[in-house]
Amino acid sequence: MKLSLKIKTAYGIIAIADQCLYFLYGTFFLFFTTTVVGLHPGIAGAIAALGAIWDALSSAIIGFISDHTHSRFGKRRMFILCASIPVAIVTTLLFTAIQATMTMKIIYYTCMTLLFWTGYASFFIPFLAWGAELTEDYNERTRLRSFAYVGNTLGMAVGAVIPTIFVDYLMNMGRTQAQAWHGTAAMIAGCVFLSLVIGAWIIKEPGNVNGQSENEKITLNTFWQMSRDLVKGFTEILKLKSLRFVIYASILYLAANTIFVADRLYFYTYNMGLDPLSITALMAIEPFAGMVFVPILITTGKKLDKRSQYMIGMTICGMSLLILRVIGTTNFAEAAFMLVAFGLGAICYWQLMPAMIYDVCEVDELINGKQRQGTIVSLQAMSESISEAVGLILLGNMLQWAGFDGNASVQPKEALLWVENAFTLIPAVFMFLSVYMIYKYPITRKVFNKVLAAVEKQRQGEEIELEKFKKILM
Numbered sequence: 001m002k003l004s005l006k007i008k009t010a011y012g013i014i015a016i017a018d019q020c021l022y023f024l025y026g027t028f029f030l031f032f033t034t035t036v037v038g039l040h041p042g043i044a045g046a047i048a049a050l051g052a053i054w055d056a057l058s059s060a061i062i063g064f065i066s067d068h069t070h071s072r073f074g075k076r077r078m079f080i081l082c083a084s085i086p087v088a089i090v091t092t093l094l095f096t097a098i099q100a101t102m103t104m105k106i107i108y109y110t111c112m113t114l115l116f117w118t119g120y121a122s123f124f125i126p127f128l129a130w131g132a133e134l135t136e137d138y139n140e141r142t143r144l145r146s147f148a149y150v151g152n153t154l155g156m157a158v159g160a161v162i163p164t165i166f167v168d169y170l171m172n173m174g175r176t177q178a179q180a181w182h183g184t185a186a187m188i189a190g191c192v193f194l195s196l197v198i199g200a201w202i203i204k205e206p207g208n209v210n211g212q213s214e215n216e217k218i219t220l221n222t223f224w225q226m227s228r229d230l231v232k233g234f235t236e237i238l239k240l241k242s243l244r245f246v247i248y249a250s251i252l253y254l255a256a257n258t259i260f261v262a263d264r265l266y267f268y269t270y271n272m273g274l275d276p277l278s279i280t281a282l283m284a285i286e287p288f289a290g291m292v293f294v295p296i297l298i299t300t301g302k303k304l305d306k307r308s309q310y311m312i313g314m315t316i317c318g319m320s321l322l323i324l325r326v327i328g329t330t331n332f333a334e335a336a337f338m339l340v341a342f343g344l345g346a347i348c349y350w351q352l353m354p355a356m357i358y359d360v361c362e363v364d365e366l367i368n369g370k371q372r373q374g375t376i377v378s379l380q381a382m383s384e385s386i387s388e389a390v391g392l393i394l395l396g397n398m399l400q401w402a403g404f405d406g407n408a409s410v411q412p413k414e415a416l417l418w419v420e421n422a423f424t425l426i427p428a429v430f431m432f433l434s435v436y437m438i439y440k441y442p443i444t445r446k447v448f449n450k451v452l453a454a455v456e457k458q459r460q461g462e463e464i465e466l467e468k469f470k471k472i473l474m
Contacts, residue, residue: 003135007203008147011134014080014127014199015151016158017192019350021091021120022384024159024188026261027283029094029113030392034406036097036177037105041404045396047106051113052389056382058121063378064230066126067371076126076133076374080200087119087196088189095185097178117385123196125378130203132358132373138448141358142301145351146294151195152350153291158191160261161283168276233375236368242443243360243379246353249437250383251390253314253349256430258391260342263422266399268335270411271419278332285336289343290350297351305445306352306359310438317345318431325424338424345431354380356441359448366455366469395422 025048033044066079094112098105131144163184170180237243268274268282293313300309320341329335357380361373402415411419443451454464 002137002140003144007134008144010199010202011131011144012147012151012199013195013202014123015148016155016195016199017087018124018127018148019152019155020159020188020192020195021087021116021155022159023156023261024091024163024185025094025116026258026388027160027265028163030262030396031265032095032097032181033109036181037109038102038406039105039109040400041396041406042400043106043396044109045393045400047110047113048392048396049389050110051117052385052387052392054114054385055117055121055388056385058118059125059378059381059385060230060234060375062121062125063129063374063376063381064233065374066129067374076130077200077203079126080123080196083119083122084193084196084200087116087123088193090115090119091189091192092182092186095181097181121381125374125381128354128377128380129374131354132361132377134203136362136452138359138445138452139301141355142306142351143298145355146298148354149290149294149347149351153288155195156286157284157288158188160286161280162188164276164280164283168280230375233370233372234379237360237364237372237376237379240360240363240367242363242441243357243376245437245441246356246360247379247383249310249434249441250349250353250357250380251387252430252434252437253345253353254384254387255391255394256427256434257346257349258388259395259422259430260427262392262395263419266404266419267329267423271416271423272330272335274332282332282335282339286339286343286346289340290347291343292340293344293347294351297347306356307438307441307444310348310352310356311435313344313348314431314435314438317341317348318428318435320344321424321428321431325420325428329420329424356438356443359443359451362448362451362455363443363469366451366458366464367466369458394426398422 029048030041030044033039033047034041039047062079066076069075069078090112094109094116098108100108131141131148135141135144163181166184166187167177167180170183171177175183264282265279268279274282297309297313304312321338324334324338324341327334329338354377357377358373361371361376364376365371398418399415402418403412404415404419405411451469454469458464
């Protein structure tokens with residue numbers, strides 16, 4: 001099914017909120033809590049990791065509930081609209097520096113982190129599931145993700161670039177560092193609210209989604225049965241080989257992404273000694289660097305399937321990081337080249353990975369006879385959470401072990417060494433492992449078209465010989 005420009009644009013508008021919050025947290029939470037709030041890196045990393053684990057649990061629950069929800073606002077839209085106000089409020093509170101004892105600070109930022117990821121999962125999972133439901137066309141899903149990537153890019157610019165500009169601007173206007181961060185977070189929260197409301201209001205629910213005409217009310221009496229169904233559903237879909245390998249690949253890349261993104265502010269500040277203006281300029285390069293590769297992916301997608309595009313792009317990205325680790329990153333031009341190379345890996349993930357997960361939805365319907373897009377895509381969100389937990393706790397502990405001191409303007413050599421490794425060598429290793437997992441992923445364009453044809457026949461009531469598909473996909 002071909003989608004209108006209006007629908008694809010609206011989908012891209014919602015994607016602004018997705019990456020805005022993801023990169024705001026991933027880029028600045030560790031830095032904010034260690035340099036502004038005064039938490040130890042290990043404690044800040046542990047809070048972030050706990051939040052990521054909570055996000056994984058929230059994603060699983062939201063995915064299951066949204067699969068079983070029907071309302072006059074639709075199956076997914078209601079969640080996005082309802083999450084818009086709470087997530088904006090909590091984002092502002094998360095980057096508010098409170099005056100309290102260290103124990104109270106730990107409790108406060110832990111609670112805000114848990115609330116932040118609950119709100120994020122409440123809109124992100126339904127949004128991601130929409131992509132699988134809006135169209136079943138192999139190439140159209142990639143094109144839809146192109147619009148999402150444009151939105152993601154704008155979100156990255158708002159979440160990863162604007163804070164450095166706005167905080168510096170507010171401090172020059174006489175605000176304290178804490179006040180500047182609070183004001184910046186409030187401004188970004190407003191952008192998130194608008195993108196969720198506008199995008200969700202435009203998109204209509206697709207007509208190809210099976211569902212009951214009446215709401216499946218969630219009560220205490222049905223909660224236990226739903227919990228059992230949730231566990232059973234995950235057990236069934238994780239038997240699919242195609243899903244397992246794509247999730248492994250997702251976890252590995254996102255671990256690389258988390259470490260790279262969270263570490264770069266440390267690298268630019270302490271290893272390169274860059275001023276705020278130069279750091280802002282570098283931050284602005286990464287979101288739009290990936291845009292260069294959008295038309296390339298669309299063009300090569302006519303001959304190469306998603307699997308091949310991912311392996312080629314991610315390998316080039318990993319090799320570039322290794323080369324820069326060997327020759328060093330000592331000036332603005334080399335740092336800019338690194339971000340362009342990283343942008344290639346980022347677009348390969350954010351555009352191709354969700355589309356590959358969408359393709360698993362038809363495999364699940366063919367093998368298990370069920371439509372559960374929300375449950376399946378929640379696994380990607382869970383992989384993001386797991387990898388973010390791993391990445392942030394690794395980085396936080398690496399900095400602490402290496403002797404990083406958030407109150408010092410000059411860091412010890414050991415700390416600078418591990419800051420550099422976390423910016424180059426470690427992400428590259430994770431990327432290569434991700435490439436290997438996608439190599440094992442069995443869904444090519446040819447395989448998917450066979451699966452979709454079989455699903456269409458199955459929907460018409462025809463009997464399908466599943467054995468040949470099980471050999472490939474299970």
